Amino acid sequence: MSEHERILVCVSASPTNADVIRRAAALAGAMDAELIALYVEDTELYDEARARAVHDHLSLAERHGALLTTIYGDDPATAIAEYARVSGITKIVLGKSPEHKRLFAPKETLMSRLNELAPNVEIIIVPNQLTVDAEPLQLRRFFRKGRFSTVDLARAALILAICTGVGFLFTAIGLAITNVVLIYILGVLAVALVTTGPIYSLLSSFFSVLVFNFFFTEPYYSLRSSPDYFATFAVMFTAALLSSSLTSRIKAQSIQTANKAYQTEVLLTTSQLLQKADEKRAILEVVQQQLCRLLEHSVLCYDSDLDAPTLCAIEQDGGFGGIDLEAERKAAQWVRQNGKHAGRTTRVFPEARCLYMAVRSERTVWAVIGIRADNAPPIDEFRKNLMISILDECALAVEKDHMTREKQRIEENARQESLRANLLRSISHDLRTPLTSISGNAAILVENQGQLGDESLKRLYTSIYDDAIWLNGLVENLLTITRTENGAMKLNLQTELVADTVEEALRHIDRDAARRHIAADLPEEMLLARMDAGLIVQVLVNLLNNAVKYTPEGARITVGIRRKDGMALIWVADDGQGVPPGDESRVFDMFYTGVKRSPDSRRGIGLGLALCKSIVQAHGGEIGVENVRPHGAKFWFTLPIVEVEGYEQ
Amino acid sequence: MNNKPLILVVEDDAAVRSLMAVALDTQGYRYHLARNGAEALIEASTQQPAVMLLDLGLPDMEGVDIIRKVRTWTGMPVIVISARSEDADKVEALDAGADDYLTKPFSVDELLARLRVALRRVNAEASAGSESAVYENGILRIDYAAGCAYIADQEIHLTPIEYRLLCLLARNTGKVLTHNYILKEIWGSYTASDVGSLRVFMATLRKKLQTGGEQPYIQTHIGIGYRMLKQDGRQEDAP
Numbered sequence: 001m002s003e004h005e006r007i008l009v010c011v012s013a014s015p016t017n018a019d020v021i022r023r024a025a026a027l028a029g030a031m032d033a034e035l036i037a038l039y040v041e042d043t044e045l046y047d048e049a050r051a052r053a054v055h056d057h058l059s060l061a062e063r064h065g066a067l068l069t070t071i072y073g074d075d076p077a078t079a080i081a082e083y084a085r086v087s088g089i090t091k092i093v094l095g096k097s098p099e100h101k102r103l104f105a106p107k108e109t110l111m112s113r114l115n116e117l118a119p120n121v122e123i124i125i126v127p128n129q130l131t132v133d134a135e136p137l138q139l140r141r142f143f144r145k146g147r148f149s150t151v152d153l154a155r156a157a158l159i160l161a162i163c164t165g166v167g168f169l170f171t172a173i174g175l176a177i178t179n180v181v182l183i184y185i186l187g188v189l190a191v192a193l194v195t196t197g198p199i200y201s202l203l204s205s206f207f208s209v210l211v212f213n214f215f216f217t218e219p220y221y222s223l224r225s226s227p228d229y230f231a232t233f234a235v236m237f238t239a240a241l242l243s244s245s246l247t248s249r250i251k252a253q254s255i256q257t258a259n260k261a262y263q264t265e266v267l268l269t270t271s272q273l274l275q276k277a278d279e280k281r282a283i284l285e286v287v288q289q290q291l292c293r294l295l296e297h298s299v300l301c302y303d304s305d306l307d308a309p310t311l312c313a314i315e316q317d318g319g320f321g322g323i324d325l326e327a328e329r330k331a332a333q334w335v336r337q338n339g340k341h342a343g344r345t346t347r348v349f350p351e352a353r354c355l356y357m358a359v360r361s362e363r364t365v366w367a368v369i370g371i372r373a374d375n376a377p378p379i380d381e382f383r384k385n386l387m388i389s390i391l392d393e394c395a396l397a398v399e400k401d402h403m404t405r406e407k408q409r410i411e412e413n414a415r416q417e418s419l420r421a422n423l424l425r426s427i428s429h430d431l432r433t434p435l436t437s438i439s440g441n442a443a444i445l446v447e448n449q450g451q452l453g454d455e456s457l458k459r460l461y462t463s464i465y466d467d468a469i470w471l472n473g474l475v476e477n478l479l480t481i482t483r484t485e486n487g488a489m490k491l492n493l494q495t496e497l498v499a500d501t502v503e504e505a506l507r508h509i510d511r512d513a514a515r516r517h518i519a520a521d522l523p524e525e526m527l528l529a530r531m532d533a534g535l536i537v538q539v540l541v542n543l544l545n546n547a548v549k550y551t552p553e554g555a556r557i558t559v560g561i562r563r564k565d566g567m568a569l570i571w572v573a574d575d576g577q578g579v580p581p582g583d584e585s586r587v588f589d590m591f592y593t594g595v596k597r598s599p600d601s602r603r604g605i606g607l608g609l610a611l612c613k614s615i616v617q618a619h620g621g622e623i624g625v626e627n628v629r630p631h632g633a634k635f636w637f638t639l640p641i642v643e644v645e646g647y648e649q
Numbered sequence: 650m651n652n653k654p655l656i657l658v659v660e661d662d663a664a665v666r667s668l669m670a671v672a673l674d675t676q677g678y679r680y681h682l683a684r685n686g687a688e689a690l691i692e693a694s695t696q697q698p699a700v701m702l703l704d705l706g707l708p709d710m711e712g713v714d715i716i717r718k719v720r721t722w723t724g725m726p727v728i729v730i731s732a733r734s735e736d737a738d739k740v741e742a743l744d745a746g747a748d749d750y751l752t753k754p755f756s757v758d759e760l761l762a763r764l765r766v767a768l769r770r771v772n773a774e775a776s777a778g779s780e781s782a783v784y785e786n787g788i789l790r791i792d793y794a795a796g797c798a799y800i801a802d803q804e805i806h807l808t809p810i811e812y813r814l815l816c817l818l819a820r821n822t823g824k825v826l827t828h829n830y831i832l833k834e835i836w837g838s839y840t841a842s843d844v845g846s847l848r849v850f851m852a853t854l855r856k857k858l859q860t861g862g863e864q865p866y867i868q869t870h871i872g873i874g875y876r877m878l879k880q881d882g883r884q885e886d887a888p
Binding site: 468472492494495496497499500501503504526528532533534537642644 | 736737754828844845846848849852853869871872
């Protein structure tokens with residue numbers, strides 16, 4: 001069978017169960033199978049000795065590497081069979097005899113029922129080795145379960161007395177004796193409701209028969225009675241007992257329903273909170289707080305790097321004061337490496353003050369959660385199961401978060417890669433053109449010394465100079481691109497006068513600008529903005545050079561500043577042809593180079609405006625372009641204004 | 650005998666070094682060339698140059714360290730030349746004691762203009778001695794004793810902080826003063842909001858000194874600092 005074996009061992013309170021678990025573990029080890037310890041919690045009333053036994057067996061199973069699961073159900077066979085079917089169990093290990101039979105439970109053995117309900121699963125029976133007292137009688141448990149409480153006893157007595165009173169009333173007004181029998185059955189029902197433990201129901205059933213016999217059957221005031229009544233007594237006793245048994249079942253069930261509702265609620269809240277948490281730290285924090293609230297223990301949490309843990313302390317157990325976290329770290333480290341529980345209440349690092357559990361998925365331990373367990377009541381099974389569910393959910397959330405991030409990173413990398421490839425292609429083309437011109441012009445100068453007229457000489461020199469300057473501008477933009485890593489720009493932010501940037505930019509624009517009319521429209525008001533001055537100057541230089549590049553000689557270019565809606569609005573307007581309609585947003589795309597131009601035309605690889613956009617956005621501003629009347633383009637961008645305080649004239 | 654001042658050029662790149670040598674030659678300056686920090690320190694200490702042109706990216710030493718060492722014995726003007734367009738490097742060099750900076754690629758005109766500014770500062774200091782009671786720069790006049798400033802003999806009305814700023818710039822005419830330096834000198838300790846205030850004070854001060862079409866007295870070096878320019882009718886300091 002190529003499929004992975006999954007072995008299920010049933011946990012019970014039976015003294016032989018420990019042996020069963022050990023054997024199942026040995027079997028799982030031998031077959032290299034996964035071991036699952038299943039405990040079917042039923043509606044039996046809480047019994048401390050039983051709970052402790054179950055707890056011991058569960059932790060035994062856990063030490064043997066079993067995965068713990070608890071399910072709820074009154075019929076263990078159906079519950080086990082259902083679980084086995086759902087989770088693909090291949091083998092079930094059982095003890096020789098089912099642990100107990102309920103008073104009115106079906107008499108078939110667990111094994112035969114399982115065989116019937118889960119025919120595909122192999123059932124392995126481990127014979128009893130210990131000689132145990134014959135399975136404790138139901139009656140003995142019946143007595144053992146309830147402890148005598150005088151209050152409950154008094155209640156039972158009082159109810160019985162009231163029933164007797166009502167009985168007298170009924171006979172006085174001449175009602176049939178059967179009504180009195182019904183009154184007593186009703187009384188026993190009431191006793192079952194107001195007392196804890198079946199002992200009171202049993203006692204009141206018994207005594208109600210006695211009292212009925214004493215007061216209401218002939219001869220009155222004597223326990224002797226005619227054999228006619230024996231049948232009545234028997235039916236009365238059975239009816240009372242049965243109904244009380246049913247009542248206690250209902251009561252137990254309602255407690256369990258409440259527990260289940262609580263569990264569902266906790267899990268639901270946790271998943272809601274987890275959905276909102278969008279980062280590993282936040283996820284861990286949610287889980288930590290939920291656990292803290294649920295268990296009422298202080299909880300600490302190590303991230304996978306085992307750096308300083310985050311603490312979530314509560315008062316009930318004294319928080320983490322006085323705990324040597326450095327010493328505790330070893331246990332956490334072990335959990336991180338092995339992905340298993342350690343610390344207090346386990347065999348590994350039992351001297352630790354906390355119980356450490358891994359938040360893990362298939363292969364990775366994402367974090368380690370520590371729960372202070374040295375001076376608080378132990379965590380009951382119910383909460384422990386909840387805790388494990390929460391940890392599982394946490395692991396899922398962290399894993400999902402991790403995968404999303406990983407995916408994003410890969411996508412981002414791919415995007416950057418293709419961007420870089422595009423960039424490199426464009427750059428090598430655009431670098432080569434001016435370089436060819438520079439080297440060619442220089443070669444002419446070298447080879448034709450003395451043969452060139454002043455006019456041609458000047459043209460060659462100017463061409464070399466212009467190309468060099470243009471190359472420098474390109475390099476400047478490229479340098480800025482290298483500063484943008486993963487889309488995030490590292491800014492050296494300072495408060496600057498916006499007008500200063502305009503003046504600075506006007507000093508750095510191309511020589512061609514001399515043949516355009518450039519005017520500055522600066523406001524009276526001094527607008528300050530937080531910015532990386534070098535980058536904002538570069539934005540302005542790019543916009544101005546762009547305006548120069550796309551306008552004919554003699555064109556008018558205006559650069560202006562205004563306050564608008566709490567932002568500083570800076571614009572560069574020209575009276576050229578404007579942006580092709582529909583291209584308003586595309587002009588800021590990388591490698592957009594305007595109207596179709598001849599393939600060998602140069603100047604501009606569509607880098608400048610894209611760079612402007614990312615610079616302005618990194619400053620928290622916006623950038624845009626609109627065409628103006630009668631013709632021309634107006635590029636604008638905004639920067640958040642800084643209001644100066646403490647300035648007094 | 651050549652009375653022209655001696656310029657020390659510290660530059661590791663041969664092409665740039667020869668470019669500067671040619672430029673200095675055309676103006677008749679005497680110069681010494683150093684290829685690294687060690688040579689620079691030897692030349693600076695033994696030859697007593699008037700001005701040092703220092704490249705920040707030397708193979709053997711950080712340019713900033715050279716400035717700090719040189720400043721232990723001389724106040725000669727140091728103009729740093731940096732290929733890095735990062736403002737932080739320039740500010741660091743200026744704070745370490747450099748007077749001015751140039752960013753590669755620079756034009757020869759600009760190099761010579763900066764050199765003249767630096768040399769004028771040397772001359773002014775030599776002739777005026779330490780602190781004179783009156784500062785004169787073109788049509789700007791500051792009477793330190795009276796605590797007044799004049800433009801073309803017209804008194805300009807300045808707030809106390811503006812006056813102190815003007816004096817600080819005047820005492821360091823030709824030198825680029827970084828924001829940090831000015832803030833420390835005027836405010837002592839400062840907070841982030843003072844940085845904004847400084848921009849506003851400077852802008853108003855510049856406006857008050859602005860008298861017409863000529864070159865402004867205070868030059869803004871965005872992201873770096875401010876500088877008072879020496880004016881003498883000729884406008885040659887345009888960067």
